[in-house]
Amino acid sequence: MTDPKSQPMIQLEKVDKFFGSFQALRDIDLVVGRTEVVVVIGPSGSGKSTLIRCINRLEKHDAGRVIVDGIELTDDVRNIQDVRKETGMVFQQFNLFPHLSVLDNVTLAPRQVRRMGKDESEKLAMKMLTRVRIPEQARKFPGQLSGGQQQRVAIARSLAMQPKIMLFDEPTSALDPEMIKEVLETMEELAATGMTMIVVTHEMGFARAVADRVVFMADGQIVEVGTPEHFFTNPEEERTKLFLSQIL
Amino acid sequence: MTIAAPRRRWVKKNLFGGVWSSLVTIGLGLAIGYVAFVLIRFLATADFTILRRNLALFMVGSFPRPELWRVAVAVLILAVAAGVAGGLINASARLRAHQAGLPVPAPPGPRSLVNGFRRYWPLALLIAVCLLLTETVTPTILVLGAIGILVASSWALARLPYSRWSWSLVVALPFVAYLVLSSSGLGWDKWGGFMLNIFLTVAGILFAFPIGLSLALGRRSSLPIVRTFSVAYIELFRGVPLITLLLLGVFALRLFLPSQLNPSSVTRILVAITIFEAAYIAEVIRGGLQSLPTGQVEAASSLGLSTWKTTRLIVLPQALRATIPAMVGQFISLFKDTTLVAAVGLSDMLNTSSIATSQPEFNARGLARITLPFVALAFWAGSYTMSREARRLERRLGIGER
Ligand SMILES: Nc1ncnc2c1ncn2[C@@H]1O[C@H](COP(=O)(O)OP(=O)(O)OP(=O)(O)O)[C@@H](O)[C@H]1O
Ligand SMILES: [Mg+2]
Numbered sequence: 001m002t003d004p005k006s007q008p009m010i011q012l013e014k015v016d017k018f019f020g021s022f023q024a025l026r027d028i029d030l031v032v033g034r035t036e037v038v039v040v041i042g043p044s045g046s047g048k049s050t051l052i053r054c055i056n057r058l059e060k061h062d063a064g065r066v067i068v069d070g071i072e073l074t075d076d077v078r079n080i081q082d083v084r085k086e087t088g089m090v091f092q093q094f095n096l097f098p099h100l101s102v103l104d105n106v107t108l109a110p111r112q113v114r115r116m117g118k119d120e121s122e123k124l125a126m127k128m129l130t131r132v133r134i135p136e137q138a139r140k141f142p143g144q145l146s147g148g149q150q151q152r153v154a155i156a157r158s159l160a161m162q163p164k165i166m167l168f169d170e171p172t173s174a175l176d177p178e179m180i181k182e183v184l185e186t187m188e189e190l191a192a193t194g195m196t197m198i199v200v201t202h203e204m205g206f207a208r209a210v211a212d213r214v215v216f217m218a219d220g221q222i223v224e225v226g227t228p229e230h231f232f233t234n235p236e237e238e239r240t241k242l243f244l245s246q247i248l
Numbered sequence: 249m250t251i252a253a254p255r256r257r258w259v260k261k262n263l264f265g266g267v268w269s270s271l272v273t274i275g276l277g278l279a280i281g282y283v284a285f286v287l288i289r290f291l292a293t294a295d296f297t298i299l300r301r302n303l304a305l306f307m308v309g310s311f312p313r314p315e316l317w318r319v320a321v322a323v324l325i326l327a328v329a330a331g332v333a334g335g336l337i338n339a340s341a342r343l344r345a346h347q348a349g350l351p352v353p354a355p356p357g358p359r360s361l362v363n364g365f366r367r368y369w370p371l372a373l374l375i376a377v378c379l380l381l382t383e384t385v386t387p388t389i390l391v392l393g394a395i396g397i398l399v400a401s402s403w404a405l406a407r408l409p410y411s412r413w414s415w416s417l418v419v420a421l422p423f424v425a426y427l428v429l430s431s432s433g434l435g436w437d438k439w440g441g442f443m444l445n446i447f448l449t450v451a452g453i454l455f456a457f458p459i460g461l462s463l464a465l466g467r468r469s470s471l472p473i474v475r476t477f478s479v480a481y482i483e484l485f486r487g488v489p490l491i492t493l494l495l496l497g498v499f500a501l502r503l504f505l506p507s508q509l510n511p512s513s514v515t516r517i518l519v520a521i522t523i524f525e526a527a528y529i530a531e532v533i534r535g536g537l538q539s540l541p542t543g544q545v546e547a548a549s550s551l552g553l554s555t556w557k558t559t560r561l562i563v564l565p566q567a568l569r570a571t572i573p574a575m576v577g578q579f580i581s582l583f584k585d586t587t588l589v590a591a592v593g594l595s596d597m598l599n600t601s602s603i604a605t606s607q608p609e610f611n612a613r614g615l616a617r618i619t620l621p622f623v624a625l626a627f628w629a630g631s632y633t634m635s636r637e638a639r640r641l642e643r644r645l646g647i648g649e650r
Contacts, residue, residue: 058546084552095547099565101348109551112561139348154547161551 005033005212008067009165009196010055015064017050017220024050026220028064035194039207039228042217043243048200051217052167055198056087069164085113088158092170094150096142096157102129103138106157113161121160128156132186148179152186159190166190168199204248208232216240298615299381299622302604306622307378309440309595318434319443320390322425327394328401329421335405336414343410355406361399367636374629377622437512440595442626444514448521448586448596453579455522460529465559467534478530485527491588493520498592517589525582532574536567569645576638580631587627597623 010032017025024047032038040048053059054066057073057080066073068083097105106125110116116124129135132152134145142150151171158166168187172180184206191197191210201207207214207228214231216224216239224237232248235241263273299306308319338356345352365372379388405414430436439447466478485493497520498513505511511519540563548558568575590599601619604610 056550058550081552081554084550087550089547089550091543091547093541093543095541095543097544097547097562097566099569108561109553112557113552139350157551 003033004035004194007034008032009034009036009069010198011065011067012051012054013065013067015054015061015066017047017054017059018062024220025054025061028222030215030222030225032196032198035196036212037191037195037197037199037210038213038215039211040198040200040215040217041202041204041207041243041247042223046217047220048217049169050220052089052169052198052200055165055167056084056089058089085161086163087165087167088155088161088163089167090151090154090158090169090171092173094142094147094154094174096150096154098142100141101138102134102140102142102145102153105142105153106160109157109161125156125160128159129153131159131189132156133182146179147175148182151175151179151183155183155186155190163195165196165198168197168201170200170202172201172203202247204232216243218243294618296381296618298604298610298618300383301609302600302607303378303381303383303387305441305604306597306600306619306626307441308443309438309600311434311438311440311443315432315434318429318431320386322429323390323394324397325421325425325428327398329418329425331398331401332405332414332421333418334398335402335408336410336418338402338406339408339410342406356403364399367640368633370629370632370636374626377625435512436518437514439514441600442597444589444594444596445583445586445627446630448514448518448589449579449583451518452521452525452582452586455518456525456529459522459526461533461564463526463530464533464537467530468537482527482530485524486531488524490521490524490585491591493524494588494592496520513592513594517592517594521582521586525578528578529575532571532578533567535574536569536571537563539570540567572638572642572645576634580634583630583634584627597626 008031010030012028012030015025015028016023028051030038030051040051042048050059054061054073055068061073069086071079071082073079073083096102097108100108103122103125106128107116107118107121110121110124111118126135126138129138132155134149134152134156137145137149137153142153145153155166155171171187172183175183180203184203187197187199187206188210199206199211211228213225214228215222216231216235216237218239224231224235224240226235231240231244235244264270304311304313304316308316311319335356342352342355375391379391382388408414429439436444436447463478463482466474467482469475469478494517497516501511501516501519544562544566545558548562549555553561587596587598589596590602593599595603601616601623604619605613605615
């Protein structure tokens with residue numbers, strides 16, 4: 001049997017991204033294999049968010065190719081929708097829908113996008129909420145939950161679309177320290193199920209324990225890619241060493 | 249004596265806490281006392297004959313008197329609609345509480361009648377004043393009948409199994425009321441008095457809201473033509489006083505329409521009001537749209553929701569909720585602005601006041617000091633009710649807000 005990690009799930013080829021005249025991504029080449037977990041690190045403004053937002057077309061890349069599970073992202077709206085159906089995203093600010101109950105937050109996309117019935121979608125939602133360990137909060141509204149609980153609802157909301165890929169943009173940066181752990185544990189369990197994940201985070205413990213590879217970015221470019229051991233024991237590039245010395 | 253002590257302490261602390269606060273309390277107290285004195289003297293000595301004689305004129309203008317039964321039937325039908333709406337709101341709230349496993353509130357009982365009067369006391373005051381001014385007993389019977397029907401239908405609907413389809417009754421009944429009022433050639437052109445003000449407000453809102461919503465969304469469209477049109481429309485009509493549009497509607501609308509179409513003056517006024525109001529509603533909604541964090545749209549898109557579904561299910565529910573205070577403020581000013589139609593010769597309630605004071609019997613006796621406070625009371629009761637209801641709605645929707 002071939003290693004699933006050798007089959008590409010996400011392919012970025014020579015991707016450039018500009019905001020006006022400012023180049024936020026420069027010549028990005030990255031292939032993420034099936035079931036692989038990639039952690040992206042780098043200083044603020046280095047383009048980490050922009051990189052993962054190009055994968056589900058929250059940002060449109062200006063040059064190069066982005067191919068997700070064999071679907072190339074073009075201006076074709078159907079392609080974009082197909083990619084988004086397969087790709088969940090978790091944001092730093094949770095971005096739960098405050099006017100909907102927790103349950104409705106989770107059932108919304110399965111019902112509206114997958115055209116699932118009410119009962120079936122609620123069963124699925126409860127399964128996902130159980131997986132992130134907060135089924136008892138289903139009837140509450142997001143505003144009534146703690147930050148850690150909200151972020152776990154956000155993860156359940158993405159999982160309810162049964163995506164093949166999960167993108168995380170600093171999922172624990174807005175959380176109090178005591179809540180960071182519960183969210184990281186949820187993500188670790190998710191990785192163990194074989195989900196393909198790209199995680200932007202400053203949690204080096206998570207990177208060390210869960211990541212297959214770590215990507216270090218600076219100034220819109222990928223500076224260095226390697227296994228966690230490689231990164232934390234003998235990084236090659238000067239910029240990587242400098243950055244790691246600042247955050248570790 | 250001992251019971252009064254805390255109250256005395258409250259008075260001392262809040263009203264006479266210092267020299268300045270005592271002076272303010274005494275000054276305002278004297279002012280309030282004086283106003284109350286003037287008001288009581290006015291109510292005790294004034295001759296309200298002009299209102300008694302013209303009550304129907306104030307309420308419905310020159311609507312043919314033999315046809316007044318139509319107004320009565322329409323009022324009763326609207327009472328059913330209001331009762332059904334109230335009952336359905338109650339039933340759906342109880343159903344939701346039940347599904348969420350929260351304590352289910354009791355259906356309306358005798359207490360809710362008292363609560364209803366407290367909730368709508370400005371309207372109750374207006375109705376009571378009107379009934380005091382009637383010369384026959386028919387209006388009193390009508391009002392009591394309407395309240396009875398309202399209460400009965402709301403109690404019934406709150407107890408019947410809840411179905412979303414029942415809401416179609418609430419939509420359909422006003423149309424039935426309209427048909428009853430307008431059949432046999434008594435279309436809205438023949439309407440006047442307070443009825444006309446209410447009609448112009450409600451119809452103005454109903455027509456202007458969808459247009460304003462489209463303009464607000466159009467302003468954010470990715471299509472340049474749609475965007476330019478929306479901005480141009482909004483900025484053009486927001487910059488023109490309503491009275492100018494009303495005059496244009498009466499005197500110039502014909503120029504833009506094919507000659508076979510010759511809309512009545514009320515219709516033309518309604519068109520002018522709708523055009524004007526749509527621009528303001530668009531701006532109010534734009535404010536709500538801007539208040540929405542971009543993350544909401546990004547989260548919806550990342551889940552695969554289409555632009556339209558994102559707008560309908562995520563953006564608008566939150567944006568419109570955020571606009572309730574401004575929107576109701578807009579509706580209240582429209583309600584009061586409908587009196588501007590007096591300037592183009594329609595006999596709305598304000599114009600009725602001048603019509604009444606120039607009747608031979610009442611002419612040149614300075615009776616505007618009687619009629620105008622009555623007009624003011626009617627508009628105040630309507631406006632204040634709207635703002636009270638809006639605040640209530642805001643509080644209720646506040647649950648689950650972050
Ligand atoms: N919508 C935008 N318009 C203009 N510039 C932008 C926009 N979004 C991002 N940028 C710029 O692009 C660069 C990369 O931004 P990005 O958000 O990807 O950085 P990041 O690595 O995620 O940083 P952080 O760790 O602070 O989140 C930054 O310099 C930022 O100012
Ligand atoms: Mg970022």
